[in-house]
Amino acid sequence: MQNDPLTIAGRVFLSRLWVGTGKYKDFAETKKAIEASGADVVTVAVRRVNITDRSKENLLDYLDPKKYIILPNTAGCYNVEDALRYARLARAAGVSDLIKLEVLGDERTLFPDTAGLIEAAKILVKEGFIVLPYTNDDPIVAQKLVDVGCPAVMPLAAPIGSGLGIRNPYNLKIIMEMVKVPIIVDAGVGTASDAAFAMELGADAVLMNTAIAGAKDPIAMAEAMKYAVYAGRLAYKAGRIPRKLYATASSPIEGML
Amino acid sequence: MAEAIQIQVNGEQRDFRADATVGDLLRELAIKTERVAVELNLEILDRNEFDGRSLKQGDRVEILSFIGGGAPLDAHGRGRGFVHAE
Numbered sequence: 001m002q003n004d005p006l007t008i009a010g011r012v013f014l015s016r017l018w019v020g021t022g023k024y025k026d027f028a029e030t031k032k033a034i035e036a037s038g039a040d041v042v043t044v045a046v047r048r049v050n051i052t053d054r055s056k057e058n059l060l061d062y063l064d065p066k067k068y069i070i071l072p073n074t075a076g077c078y079n080v081e082d083a084l085r086y087a088r089l090a091r092a093a094g095v096s097d098l099i100k101l102e103v104l105g106d107e108r109t110l111f112p113d114t115a116g117l118i119e120a121a122k123i124l125v126k127e128g129f130i131v132l133p134y135t136n137d138d139p140i141v142a143q144k145l146v147d148v149g150c151p152a153v154m155p156l157a158a159p160i161g162s163g164l165g166i167r168n169p170y171n172l173k174i175i176m177e178m179v180k181v182p183i184i185v186d187a188g189v190g191t192a193s194d195a196a197f198a199m200e201l202g203a204d205a206v207l208m209n210t211a212i213a214g215a216k217d218p219i220a221m222a223e224a225m226k227y228a229v230y231a232g233r234l235a236y237k238a239g240r241i242p243r244k245l246y247a248t249a250s251s252p253i254e255g256m257l
Numbered sequence: 258m259a260e261a262i263q264i265q266v267n268g269e270q271r272d273f274r275a276d277a278t279v280g281d282l283l284r285e286l287a288i289k290t291e292r293v294a295v296e297l298n299l300e301i302l303d304r305n306e307f308d309g310r311s312l313k314q315g316d317r318v319e320i321l322s323f324i325g326g327g328a329p330l331d332a333h334g335r336g337r338g339f340v341h342a343e
Binding site: 020021022023024027030044045046047048049051052058059060065070072073075088089090092093094095209 | 266267268269286288291292293294295296301302303304319320321322323324325326
């Protein structure tokens with residue numbers, strides 16, 4: 001299922017399902033779920049090291065950076081300055097120039113502050129980052145992010161962690177047609193059919209965390225998502241039939257009695 | 258032993274010996290320098306600067322690394338992932 005790579009800014013991503021690493025019970029479960037998902041891109045957050053107890057394990061002890069593309073995010077940043085600080089820290093921590101840029105505008109919805117997002121993206125692109133911005137399902141904002149140098153755009157399907165699925169497929173479709181960079185649908189997926197739907201619309205990849213980590217059986221859901229993304233991608237490439245109001249017989253009339 | 262200084266490390270006050278470097282602090286805390294970012298008084302240090310930057314009284318050091326995360330945090334820290342396995 002990995003002969004359909006996605007290239008962004010010269011980086012090759014083998015899987016079209018990208019997964020977050022938050023909200024799992026423990027690292028062992030995180031690792032198993034990621035393996036079951038087949039994802040080769042995993043997002044991580046940047047936080048203070050626990051200096052009082054150094055005996056505890058680190059997430060990256062479980063995730064081999066040679067096997068996975070580690071995509072640090074600026075999760076939890078509510079202004080441009082914080083987002084820039086966390087992005088620079090992520091790069092200093094030495095994984096890569098990739099950053100999933102988040103500038104949030106509101107704590108209840110976690111919707112992005114798109115004005116701040118564009119501003120931060122512009123600065124980070126100039127500093128040499130490969131900026132993958134988490135944005136709204138707004139085609140104009142998506143285009144502005146591309147204009148400032150983002151090599152891909154990550155519009156939300158629904159609020160983070162909401163599981164509401166693809167709330168505005170028409171806007172997502174317009175983004176996919178308008179914006180000439182890969183589109184990764186990020187946030188809001190609830191179950192496998194949502195992921196398949198995003199891919200059928202023409203998304204280049206889907207990023208999710210809660211839909212897997214929050215499922216009753218995260219490992220089984222991770223596997224379901226793997227197939228959903230694969231099936232959706234195949235269906236998109238195959239080209240669906242047009243919707244028609246009336247029936248079209250599948251069996252020939254000729255030869256009937 | 259050299260004179261002691263007070264510094265702040267990840268928000269906590271800490272005594273440390275004078276004439277020590279950031280590299281010494283990381284070794285003292287048993288923190289591997291790979292995949293760690295260090296900020297000294299809001300300035301992000303290059304990995305190869307750790308052993309050359311000395312600490313002085315009142316310095317604020319932040320040591321960060323990667324934790325589980327995908328979705329951003331909400332106001333109550335939900336979705337924060339976890340810092341360490343329990």
